[in-house]
Amino acid sequence: VENNDTVLAQELVNPLHNADIADLFELIGEDERAPLAEALGDLVSADVLAEMNDYVREDLIEVLDAGQIADLTEQLDTDDAVAIIEDLEDHEQLAVLAELEPEDRAAIESALTYEEETAGRIMQREFVAVPEHMMVGDLIDYLRKNDDLTTEFWEIYVVDPAYKPVGTCQLSWIMRVPRDIAVADIMKREQTLIPADMDQEEVALRFQKYNLISAAVINDDGRLIGMITVDDILHIVEDEASEDVLLLSGAGEGDINEPIRDSYVARVRWLIANLATALVASFVIWTFGAAIEQMVALAVLMPIVASIGGNAGTQTMAVSVRALAMNELTRSNTRRIIGREFRIALLNGGTIAVLVGIGTGLVFANPLLGIVIAVAMLINIVIAGFAGIFVPVTLDRMDQDPALASSVFVTMITDTMGFLAFLSLAVGSGLVNF
Amino acid sequence: VENNDTVLAQELVNPLHNADIADLFELIGEDERAPLAEALGDLVSADVLAEMNDYVREDLIEVLDAGQIADLTEQLDTDDAVAIIEDLEDHEQLAVLAELEPEDRAAIESALTYEEETAGRIMQREFVAVPEHMMVGDLIDYLRKNDDLTTEFWEIYVVDPAYKPVGTCQLSWIMRVPRDIAVADIMKREQTLIPADMDQEEVALRFQKYNLISAAVINDDGRLIGMITVDDILHIVEDEASEDVLLLSGAGEGDINEPIRDSYVARVRWLIANLATALVASFVIWTFGAAIEQMVALAVLMPIVASIGGNAGTQTMAVSVRALAMNELTRSNTRRIIGREFRIALLNGGTIAVLVGIGTGLVFANPLLGIVIAVAMLINIVIAGFAGIFVPVTLDRMDQDPALASSVFVTMITDTMGFLAFLSLAVGSGLVNF
Structure with a gap:
């Protein structure tokens, strides 16, 4: 065209x-x-x-x-x-x-x-603020006369003489009362004030939790300096939530319009980090090289132990990362959540262990090999459950984004521990001589 | 307490x-x-x-x-x-x-x-609708008199005699004009109407795209039947976006308050699916058992090829899943995005291939082994790039959620192709006799 x-x-x-x-x-x-x-x-x-x-x-x-x-x-x-x-x-x-x-x-x-990414950056400086004693009628006249006010506002802020917010008034409340009522009589005094240096993710959580349409932004002295409206928050919620999916995979910003060179730099860093952690798993296999030479079935089965352990760890990690982002996982309930994940890991681990154990025992006509892989599977899935919580929670306590790098660490732990459990059980059980 | x-x-x-x-x-x-x-x-x-x-x-x-x-x-x-x-x-x-x-x-x-999860479920039936010819003054009087109207509304809808919406009026516009203006003169005729059977995810995208505060919901006849407000959309955006992170890992709803048995059922399904796909990778290794017996270094290096390939695939997949969810990846630009990911995969694959190839060649004092793993790595990362787009896009075209199960398929492809490329190159290059 x-x-x-x-x-x-x-x-x-x-x-x-x-x-x-x-x-x-x-x-x-x-x-x-x-x-x-x-x-x-x-x-x-x-x-x-x-x-x-x-x-x-x-x-x-x-x-x-x-x-x-x-x-x-x-x-x-x-x-x-x-x-x-x-x-x-x-x-x-x-x-x-x-x-x-x-x-x-x-x-x-x-x-x-x-x-x-703080409130001060995303706020707009165009808003309507009026003194407490103003009558609804005067307010409407004021709005009718002033052409240079912002066109989009949903609530007005009521301020004291020091310009500190004392209440919020939805426009619908103002339209539903007679002209001779003071705004102070219909405003809501219970407000959610946003300090200008608050992180935008925290601002978005406030909007979600308290179902806000707009919120007043205040400076260090508590004076009203701006307004954030919910339409901007909608984009932040979307961005922050999708950031997690991208951070977990190490895909950088993951924007399909990002220049290729930026995407390459963002992603290759994580692939190299993954290379470093994969070396740890390889080292474990190396130390058991003689066992594998004796029984090549071990090499055939290794990826199963690692892969399912990795998946179980990723599941727990995804749950923890979301709960942390939503402020649902706090110091007060961490122990309860760990207990919960431990029980799920036992159930999952038990189920998979039975399936893999019986299958392996039959296919290789070797019951001991079946028992060894079953026990290794159970151990690895339980470890995966703990790793899936501890890694993101630890990153969070260190003031890092829990989504960032969690994946690489969790997979390193499940790969390494999976290989270690499986191969050392094979040796310890006398399945192979070492 | x-x-x-x-x-x-x-x-x-x-x-x-x-x-x-x-x-x-x-x-x-x-x-x-x-x-x-x-x-x-x-x-x-x-x-x-x-x-x-x-x-x-x-x-x-x-x-x-x-x-x-x-x-x-x-x-x-x-x-x-x-x-x-x-x-x-x-x-x-x-x-x-x-x-x-x-x-x-x-x-x-x-x-x-x-x-x-459709508009009809999430809408509220409490809203304010007025005829076109109404004057602003009469509207304000009407609002003042009717106590049983909903308390929370931000826009009023203007309807024709058949109760079809013809325009929307922000409350702030109403308050800024004299009483003798008709609402028809200040309303916005360009509206975003939501059919009652529209999926809530689609509704949320409309709100984000057009910065809506509220939207009129219409039935099959085009009559106004309800209203959706942005505070409800905020929760949907959060839920839908975090659903992706949880679906990708197969963690079900991932709610930390979900009963343990539900979480177990949701997760163990995916672990069993993963078991099935891991068997494919194991089968590949099995067919090359003799090669591994000859050179145990192959078993040591296999996880590196698979793990980095898997990570590269997950990166591309995360980007595709987000782009699909945001309606940014459509039929018209799929080819451009594939070309983009192919170039990133070549860059990433080249970088990792050189690092792994040189490292392996030196550590094992075997340059041919270094070349074999380098080529296998490059092939697997390019395959991972394609799999990371094709799997979610195919699921999307089949009207499935692209996040669901993508992860299991992509990992199966990168594991299997990684092992296959690495082991068959080892045999084909004469590194081992088979």
């Missing part, structure tokens, strides 16, 4: 929602994006850019100069503007900031003083 | 938010829950139950009779009431429905006619 007829392309794209136009850019190949942007012209508005994937947006913005970027960001709320500017190189950031109107520049510079 | 002093317990819990009281029940052990509920009495309100984990709530509700459950659910919006009632056994469900007021019963029965 886009290689010849710009008028047709514009007509096709015009009725689409901004988010759909952004999607279109994400779907097509890298080399087609610049021509499409050119063909669409003004249809690629600031709002379309705000909806776009970071990597795709960077591609498009690269060709713009600082003045053009500044013009685009001035049309957005602070949170969206910050999201675009924070991804720029340092010198570009300075150039764009210099082009902004003083007021916008101050807002964005102050947002950039907070760490990435 | 709770074993002796009910007054103290009530005093401690009283200032807590409903969600925090629910959390308290989730944190303590199963046998402590009933006594705590008794001690707290009325503090365990319907809203507390609505915030509670399904399994924990079932524990508590079991001791109540149908009349008590009916009283509790009548205090809730339909979506929360349905969430409680849908988890009951069939005969309990009928008993509770019989105890409900006719109007509530009709609403809940109609919700139960929709499949679980």
